[in-house]
Amino acid sequence: MNLPKTVRIREVGPRDGFQMEREFIPTATKIEIINALVRTGLCLFEATSFVSPRAIPQMRDAAQVLAGIDRHEGMEVGALVPNIRGAENAAAAGVDEIVLLVSASESHNRSNINQSIEGSLRGFETMAEIASEAGITVRGSISVVFGCPFEGNVPVENVDRIVERMAALGITAVTLGDTTGMATPPIVRRVCRSVMDKYPGLEIGLHFHNTRGLGLVNVYEALGMGFDIFESSIGGLGGCPFAPGATGNVCTEDLVYMMEELGLETGIDLVELIRVAKKVEETVGRELPGQVMKSGRRLDLYPPLLNPLI
């Protein structure tokens, strides 16, 4: 297998995870968690989103969160923006990167952003200009790339068409999102191969969900193809809006554990990361789906128990 030597992990828990929490997480707690994640060595963040506070009250403190977190050389702090107003607010709040979101299926884009794919793409032109004027980068994030919960299979042509339009706007970094965990190794192979072959200079991040248990299997498949940027969420924070109890994002510390066991460099301190995951679990007040935070690393040994079967 042609594994990369180094892998970059983009932490999306403070956005994709927190936004699913009904109880408002105090701004100071959000800042504390992000700063603790920064101390583990994580450098790439989707720290918040600049959305309507009526639609997602949890994200109403986006500007304060950005003002409060530690920043250092090499970090890239991004925020999701669904529209022009969000892009302006994000730029004013001093993000390094705005993340432009569009779905690869019409029905999902309408459900999520309340407009057509074409409408979203047209808005991106102004948003990319706002970013350019503010001297910040733009990431294109495409949802339901590996399957849509409303339409089923998504033609790879849909993804291509969106990537092409993003590339034409000068966007050099794109995330392919498996928003509801519909990716499988054969689909990952087909779709990712298609995009990487057509856009050889494009930086492609992969965002898998574990909704059907295949999150890390898909990461493993993509690693074998040479992909080296993955998005994940601390503790596996997040979920699936349609399937109560199903997990959402791939869990950051389980992902880092797998990378370490595969001999890949992440620059992240797994022991610290497990500590932060436990703190996040305490904050949200319920059990998170992360496994390594419960079991420890493989060589974190236990004292023998005498529990004879006979």
Add this chain to the structure above:
Amino acid sequence: MNLPKTVRIREVGPRDGFQMEREFIPTATKIEIINALVRTGLCLFEATSFVSPRAIPQMRDAAQVLAGIDRHEGMEVGALVPNIRGAENAAAAGVDEIVLLVSASESHNRSNINQSIEGSLRGFETMAEIASEAGITVRGSISVVFGCPFEGNVPVENVDRIVERMAALGITAVTLGDTTGMATPPIVRRVCRSVMDKYPGLEIGLHFHNTRGLGLVNVYEALGMGFDIFESSIGGLGGCPFAPGATGNVCTEDLVYMMEELGLETGIDLVELIRVAKKVEETVGRELPGQVMKSGRRLDLYPPLLNPLI
């Protein structure tokens, strides 16, 4: 990748799963669940264990369970037996197969079976004779093959030595068990390659746990090496005695879902399997770790929700 075309799944939930349940599951319920699993197309079972009722009261109805379940041509119903007495009881109860259990580390064998590895292996001679006289097959099941929770890494020589002794007793089917979820793809590659190369005629089943999130990743790695027998537990029933909240066995319906998505034949009806998993969840009265039972298969679609971000 050199994937097999057909995969056999050995359901161990009624043994490895039920034994972790504190509340006694009524014998009739156990029988009902196993019979429902038989109707999904599952053929290979570890249906119970013949252990001391004082050590594991949950398994005290082993003979009644065996007497109550539906049997048909092609099914192989096994029971775990830790000692000579267990082998005699299992043979008398009409199992197709007895499963002889030994750990690949001394401390785990002592903790689990209360004797040395050598002591266990010597006992196997008599137990294999009992099976032979009763005309039933013997499976050798080796625990902590990919790592021991007390000792850490387990030398592959330990595994070899045990397999050699089993082969000398005429045992032709062996399960390599990842009892506490310490396997990783590189370890699977090294250990499984070593055993398959040394014993080319041996039927090798693999038993992974998802304790550190890598259960299906390890299955995927082993599939790529040509392995085609995997043990799993309905709903992901089971757990890790040392890590509260961590999952145990790989989940049967998630495993079957992955096989189907990889285009591999299992002979199992996934929709029925999901129904049984939900029934098992109801029976044990708490949320099970299985994902597909919550989310449905990837093309089980949802009606669009309007949930705009703007």
